[in-house]
Amino acid sequence: MKKTSLNDIAQQLGVSKTLVSLVLNGKGKEYRISQDVQKRVVMLAKELNYKPNQIAKGLRTGKTNTIGLIIADIANPFFGKLGREIEREAAKHGYRVMFCSSDEKAVNATQQIEMLQQGQVDGFIISPPNGSEEQIKQLKKSKTPFVLIDRYFTEIESNWVVVDNLKASYQGTEHLIKNGCKRIACITTIPGMLTMDNRLKGYKKALTDASMEIDENLIKILPFSHEITDVMNAIKELTSVEESKVDAILFTTSKVGVRGIQCLHSLNLKIPEDIAVVSFDDIDAYKISRPTITAIAQPLVEIGWHSVKVLLEEMADKRKKKELRQITLETKFVIRNSSVK
Amino acid sequence: MKKTSLNDIAQQLGVSKTLVSLVLNGKGKEYRISQDVQKRVVMLAKELNYKPNQIAKGLRTGKTNTIGLIIADIANPFFGKLGREIEREAAKHGYRVMFCSSDEKAVNATQQIEMLQQGQVDGFIISPPNGSEEQIKQLKKSKTPFVLIDRYFTEIESNWVVVDNLKASYQGTEHLIKNGCKRIACITTIPGMLTMDNRLKGYKKALTDASMEIDENLIKILPFSHEITDVMNAIKELTSVEESKVDAILFTTSKVGVRGIQCLHSLNLKIPEDIAVVSFDDIDAYKISRPTITAIAQPLVEIGWHSVKVLLEEMADKRKKKELRQITLETKFVIRNSSVK
DNA sequence: ATTCTTTATTAAATCGATTTAGCTAAATTA
DNA sequence: TAATTTAGCTAAATCGATTTAATAAAGAAT
Numbered sequence: 001m002k003k004t005s006l007n008d009i010a011q012q013l014g015v016s017k018t019l020v021s022l023v024l025n026g027k028g029k030e031y032r033i034s035q036d037v038q039k040r041v042v043m044l045a046k047e048l049n050y051k052p053n054q055i056a057k058g059l060r061t062g063k064t065n066t067i068g069l070i071i072a073d074i075a076n077p078f079f080g081k082l083g084r085e086i087e088r089e090a091a092k093h094g095y096r097v098m099f100c101s102s103d104e105k106a107v108n109a110t111q112q113i114e115m116l117q118q119g120q121v122d123g124f125i126i127s128p129p130n131g132s133e134e135q136i137k138q139l140k141k142s143k144t145p146f147v148l149i150d151r152y153f154t155e156i157e158s159n160w161v162v163v164d165n166l167k168a169s170y171q172g173t174e175h176l177i178k179n180g181c182k183r184i185a186c187i188t189t190i191p192g193m194l195t196m197d198n199r200l201k202g203y204k205k206a207l208t209d210a211s212m213e214i215d216e217n218l219i220k221i222l223p224f225s226h227e228i229t230d231v232m233n234a235i236k237e238l239t240s241v242e243e244s245k246v247d248a249i250l251f252t253t254s255k256v257g258v259r260g261i262q263c264l265h266s267l268n269l270k271i272p273e274d275i276a277v278v279s280f281d282d283i284d285a286y287k288i289s290r291p292t293i294t295a296i297a298q299p300l301v302e303i304g305w306h307s308v309k310v311l312l313e314e315m316a317d318k319r320k321k322k323e324l325r326q327i328t329l330e331t332k333f334v335i336r337n338s339s340v341k
Numbered sequence: 342m343k344k345t346s347l348n349d350i351a352q353q354l355g356v357s358k359t360l361v362s363l364v365l366n367g368k369g370k371e372y373r374i375s376q377d378v379q380k381r382v383v384m385l386a387k388e389l390n391y392k393p394n395q396i397a398k399g400l401r402t403g404k405t406n407t408i409g410l411i412i413a414d415i416a417n418p419f420f421g422k423l424g425r426e427i428e429r430e431a432a433k434h435g436y437r438v439m440f441c442s443s444d445e446k447a448v449n450a451t452q453q454i455e456m457l458q459q460g461q462v463d464g465f466i467i468s469p470p471n472g473s474e475e476q477i478k479q480l481k482k483s484k485t486p487f488v489l490i491d492r493y494f495t496e497i498e499s500n501w502v503v504v505d506n507l508k509a510s511y512q513g514t515e516h517l518i519k520n521g522c523k524r525i526a527c528i529t530t531i532p533g534m535l536t537m538d539n540r541l542k543g544y545k546k547a548l549t550d551a552s553m554e555i556d557e558n559l560i561k562i563l564p565f566s567h568e569i570t571d572v573m574n575a576i577k578e579l580t581s582v583e584e585s586k587v588d589a590i591l592f593t594t595s596k597v598g599v600r601g602i603q604c605l606h607s608l609n610l611k612i613p614e615d616i617a618v619v620s621f622d623d624i625d626a627y628k629i630s631r632p633t634i635t636a637i638a639q640p641l642v643e644i645g646w647h648s649v650k651v652l653l654e655e656m657a658d659k660r661k662k663k664e665l666r667q668i669t670l671e672t673k674f675v676i677r678n679s680s681v682k
Numbered sequence: 683a684t685t686c687t688t689t690a691t692t693a694a695a696t697c698g699a700t701t702t703a704g705c706t707a708a709a710t711t712a
Numbered sequence: 713t714a715a716t717t718t719a720g721c722t723a724a725a726t727c728g729a730t731t732t733a734a735t736a737a738a739g740a741a742t
Contacts, residue, residue: 003459003483005728016692021730032689055405055460056728058396059697066439066461075425077418077625084416087442096456098407098439101428115437118344119396119698120407142344261629284418285626288602346698357722362700373719397698400727460728 004048013040020045024052058119067311068121069099070109072129072224077283078254078298079127082149085304086125093312095122104190104224106131117144123315125149125307130192145314147307147325151195159314159325161306165195168296168331169202172250172278175294175333177210179341181248181276185218185238187260188252189226199252199280218246222256231259235267239275247275248339254281261289277338291337299329345389354381361386365393399460408652409462410440411450413470413565418624419595419639420468423490426645427466434653436463445531445565447472458485464656466490466648471533486655488648488666492536500655500666502647506536509637509672510543513591513619516635516674518551520682522589522617526559526579528601529593530567540593540621559587563597572600576608580616588616589680595622602630618679632678640670 006024010017015037022031023041044050058064067090071079079101087097098121102109109132113124123145128136133153139146140158152160176184186203190196200221204214220234238246251257257279261271269275271291279286282297310325347365351358356378363372364382385391399405408431412420420442428438439462441453450473454465464486469477474494480487481499493501517525527544531537541562545555561575579587590605592598598620602612610616612632620627623638651666 006730007728017729018692018694018731019690022691025730031691034690037690051455051459053400053460053728054456055396055399056697057730059394059400059699060728060730062697064396073425074415074428075418075422077416077421080418080421081416084414084442087415087440096439096441096461098437099428100437101425114392115395118392119394120437258625258629265629265631283625284599285624285629288599288606288626288630290606290631347700348698358699359701359722359724360720363721366700372721375720378720394698397727398700400729401698401700403727 003053004045004050005053006050009041009044009048009050013037013044015041024050062119064120064122065094066096066098066121067308068113068116068124068126069097070102070112070124070126070128071099072104072127073101074099075101076255078281078300081300082304085301086308089305089308093308095308095312102127102129104129106135110135113139117142123147123311125311127151128153130190145311147310147314149303149307151193152326154194157324159310161303161310161327161329162195163298163303163329163331165198165331166202166205168280168333169199169250169252170206171202171331171333172280172294172296173203173206174210175335176248176250176276176278176339177206177212179276179339181341182212183215183218183244183246184212184248184250185220185246186250186252187220187222187231187234187256189222189256190224191221196252203250226256228259228262231256232263232266235260235263239267239269248272249275249277251277251279254279254283254286257281257293258283258285261293271338272341276341282332282334286336289338294336294339295334297332297334299332302329344394345386345391346394347391350382350385350389350391354378354385356382365391405461405463406435407437407439407462408649409454409457409465409467410438411443411453411465411467411469412440413445413468414442415440416442417596419622419641422641423645426642427649430645430649434649436649436653443468443470445470447476451476454480458483464488464652466652468492469494471531486652488651488655490644490648492534493667495535498665500651502644502651502668502670503536504639504644504670504672506539506672507543507546509621509674510540510591510593511547512543512672512674513621513635513637514544514547515551516676517589517591517617517619517680518547518553520617520680522682523553524556524559524585524587525553525589525591526561526587527591527593528561528563528572528575528597530563530597531565532562537593544591567597569600569603572597573604573607576601576604580608580610589613590616590618592618592620595620595624595627598622598634599624599626602634612679613682617682623673623675627677630679635677635680636675638673638675640672643670 006017006020010020020041023033023038024045028038074080074083090097100112106129109129113135125147127150128148136156148158148160188196188200207214222230251260264271264275271277278294280296282295286293286295306327347358347361351361361382364374364379365386369379415421415424431438443450447470450470454476466488468491469489477497489499489501529537529541548555563571592601605612612618619635621637623636627634627636647668
């Protein structure tokens with residue numbers, strides 16, 4: 001069973017494919033195709049189960065109705081849930097999503113963007129890894145519509161949708177301070193990335209505002225692709241000296257958070273009695289964990305919604321110049337048992 | 342900056358685009374294009390940063406180097422991790438992945454498959470929802486390469502990659518029995534789906550083999566799109582009558598598992614003292630939960646690897662008839678604290 | 683009777699690649 | 713010298729749609 005093409009319908013009816021195309025695209029009236037012929041075209045199309053070839057259509061019109069989504073890792077629940085929201089929102093407007101996991105490596109993201117840029121997608125939603133600045137600049141130069149999410153580059157003017165990481169982190173740290181924690185550590189990752197830098201800044205600012213000293217020994221910055229042993233070492237360092245033991249940890253991602261909590265458990269450190277815990281990203285695990293984990297929840301639905309909306313606007317009319325769309329959303333602080341002594 | 346096309350290169354060098362195409366596709370020698378001309382073509386292509394338009398290529402060759410992935414929900418950690426493995430494996434062979442979440446609704450899956458089938462993908466990896474039999478049959482008839490994962494339809498001969506659900510479930514139940522549980526409940530979902538049916542069968546078989554009675558009151562089957570209140574109601578029913586209280590629950594998905602454990606916590610039922618727990622799918626949450634949760638881990642890497650491999654074979658040479666590839670993988674039973682009284 | 687409109691339709695160009703079939707000039711062989 | 717081979721390259725068809733410009737036939741206006 002070969003697929004039905006426009007030509008098949010045209011030949012069987014003895015009309016031109018122009019006519020068939022016009023009718024099936026709802027331009028019958030506009031082009032004054034007779035009712036009779038229109039009816040016959042529509043009926044035969046249905047009978048032969050005709051579906052226009054999207055590739056051919058894409059080549060001619062330059063539109064693919066597909067969005068390229070470049071994220072760190074679709075298996076990471078943050079990006080998984082976000083991906084789902086983007087997919088849902090895109091589908092509402094007739095768009096499909098092609099996703100690529102960059103593993104936070106610029107070389108991967110660059111290759112993926114270049115690949116998809118060759119006619120495969122109409123625009124991008126990108127969570128750009130460190131070092132991908134050049135590729136983003138190139139996207140801009142080539143006038144490909146795109147939105148950055150989760151982070152952006154200060155030196156590049158572009159659309160973006162992010163959350164107020166500094167404030168979120170500040171809230172979490174402030175909460176720990178108010179609950180009597182004196183030596184609060186911060187375990188973070190991906191050094192140099194704006195998002196993480198801001199989370200660290202928020203942590204520091206909260207300490208400073210509470211007239212507490214910032215002890216660089218309490219800040220552990222792990223590489224993106226860290227193993228659980230790296231987290232374990234960090235925690236051991238933070239808890240080795242009895243008189244200077246930390247009494248709280250702020251984890252800046254759920255990935256370090258989950259691993260950190262596993263380590264705390266295996267070191268027999270009680271949460272929150274020995275060490276209070278606050279973590280970014282409100283994942284399922286934090287809800288069923290005992291104790292439940294206090295979390296900084298990101299508004300995934302809103303991030304998805306806004307990023308698709310901005311991208312659609314950007315793609316809508318390529319000619320006219322648009323103002324930049326830079327959206328900062330608020331996180332939600334969910335207090336649970338891990339942080340209340 | 343417009344994109345460079347084959348024609349641009351051809352015109353600038355004063356040669357035909359045939360020549361340019363041949364050279365850039367490595368057929369220079371075969372067609373005896375002179376070394377000098379070849380060199381000039383390659384150099385100009387690099388200089389103009391030429392990248393072939395994939396849409397045009399796809400139209401001509403009928404190949405898109407894209408795989409369509411239809412799953413229930415990319416935000417579900419099982420499918421998220423699986424998706425990642427599929428993406429990774431596909432990328433190794435030069436394929437990209439387009440994903441669609443069906444929400445276990447046949448109408449969605451059908452629409453998504455039909456959409457992508459119009460030239461957008463070369464083949465499918467599908468986790469088919471109940472009721473999508475007709476669409477799968479249609480795929481077969483149209484000779485579109487595909488593999489089913491996680492489940493399949495017994496009445497349709499097709500390639501598939503699944504796990505031995507009956508055995509996995511049997512193991513989990515047997516383990517609970519050996520640990521002294523007398524009244525073991527099973528909370529499951531998606532009635533009528535092969536995967537879930539087999540998990541239920543394994544549970545029943547383990548009970549029967551241990552000469553224990555199968556009490557239908559201990560089996561709760563929730564719809565796919567259940568809320569936490571549904572799980573709560575099920576658990577309340579299972580624990581309401583004091584003298585017939587259950588002492589263990591087998592959850593057949595991590596989605597019900599996570600919610601079930603939340604309910605147990607909020608009902609102040611101790612795990613495992615009051616109720617022992619075993620759940621399918623070894624998610625992060627089960628590792629950091631206190632107590633840690635005994636889980637039936639699915640071999641995600643292997644499922645991903647096999648499904649891509651089978652699909653690639655299927656796509657390789659459409660003409661020759663291939664034997665069916667039906668692969669059943671083993672799960673891994675991870676014993677933790679939630680099931681050991 | 684001639685020109686202008688309107689109706690109903692189509693031929694052909696186009697998107698950007700791949701691929702088949704063929705062509706010219708030089709070199710080699712008979 | 714004529715016939716054949718080889719080297720080096722190209723014209724044109726093709727994939728399946730969309731879209732521009734054109735056209736034939738019929739009716740209306742002058």
